[in-house]
Amino acid sequence: MVVSKPRDARARYGVDGPPILLGLAGVVVVALGAGIWVTAGLGVVWGWIPFAVAGAMLLWGGFHLYATLRGKFEVWTGLLEELCLGGDEQILDLGCGRGAVLLMAARHLTTGRAVGVDLWRWVDQSGNTIEATERNAVVEGVRDRVELRTADMTDLPFPDEQFDVVLSSLAIHNIKADGGQRRAVEEALRVLRPDGRLMIVDIEAVGSYQRWLLERGAGDVRRRCLGWRMWWGGPWLATSVVTAVKRAERPGTR
Numbered sequence: 001m002v003v004s005k006p007r008d009a010r011a012r013y014g015v016d017g018p019p020i021l022l023g024l025a026g027v028v029v030v031a032l033g034a035g036i037w038v039t040a041g042l043g044v045v046w047g048w049i050p051f052a053v054a055g056a057m058l059l060w061g062g063f064h065l066y067a068t069l070r071g072k073f074e075v076w077t078g079l080l081e082e083l084c085l086g087g088d089e090q091i092l093d094l095g096c097g098r099g100a101v102l103l104m105a106a107r108h109l110t111t112g113r114a115v116g117v118d119l120w121r122w123v124d125q126s127g128n129t130i131e132a133t134e135r136n137a138v139v140e141g142v143r144d145r146v147e148l149r150t151a152d153m154t155d156l157p158f159p160d161e162q163f164d165v166v167l168s169s170l171a172i173h174n175i176k177a178d179g180g181q182r183r184a185v186e187e188a189l190r191v192l193r194p195d196g197r198l199m200i201v202d203i204e205a206v207g208s209y210q211r212w213l214l215e216r217g218a219g220d221v222r223r224r225c226l227g228w229r230m231w232w233g234g235p236w237l238a239t240s241v242v243t244a245v246k247r248a249e250r251p252g253t254r
């Protein structure tokens with residue numbers, strides 16, 4: 001499929017978790033209506049409660065919107081700089097969606113290649129299609145370095161040890177099938193070449209990713225919190241990064 005660069009072009013990356021934002025907007029509308037109704041009937045003594053609920057939901061939505069529209073990009077800019085890419089790497093992005101991280105990584109490449117796999121689920125990201133990601137790659141000027149594949153990250157269509165760097169942003173927690181998240185982490189390690197680097201950014205089960213990587217013999221496994229710019233509502237839904245290196249197998253350890 002060939003897409004030519006549209007005039008007036010601007011890359012569009014959608015929002016993460018659109019049903020959550022829709023749900024919050026619904027609660028705000030209902031709470032505001034209830035606030036007006038209760039205040040009219042019972043006065044401000046009780047009327048402030050639904051207004052407080054509306055305010056809390058607005059704050060939650062504000063953090064979520066900031067994280068998805070700005071925070072994620074700011075944080076990943078720093079994380080990609082930390083990788084000190086040489087430009088010739090083969091990079092894989094698991095659950096690339098509309099390409100927010102994949103295309104940023106591709107900008108660090110010269111002769112290398114950035115491959116994104118995804119199932120393009122709209123519940124996880126608005127407007128999530130392979131065509132939208134391809135259009136963004138064209139707009140960002142990196143289409144020649146980017147390859148997109150429709151594939152499940154729990155069963156990657158790549159041979160062992162093909163990639164220098166494997167990335168994943170906010171995607172593995174979306175796997176709900178039993179054992180699926182662990183399979184995704186193991187697949188990430190399988191397709192990494194020895195001494196290749198892994199960087200997973202996610203919410204929820206990040207401590208488990210760290211444990212599974214250690215159990216699989218990954219080296220230099222570290223985890224840290226990424227701060228308020230990636231709070232999905234508040235500190236109770238914060239984002240962390242796990243980094244690891246695939247250890248080269250010593251002879252006789254298989």
Ligand SMILES: C[S@@+](CC[C@H](N)C(=O)[O-])C[C@H]1O[C@@H](n2cnc3c(N)ncnc32)[C@H](O)[C@@H]1O
Nearest residue numbers: 095096097100118119120121124152153169171
């Ligand atoms: C919240 S979005 C994040 C997208 C992108 N990484 C980013 O940071 O903008 C999560 C992505 O994971 C994808 N996804 C969920 N389960 C998947 C699976 N089993 N295999 C591949 N992709 C998956 C969804 O389609 C979605 O694009």
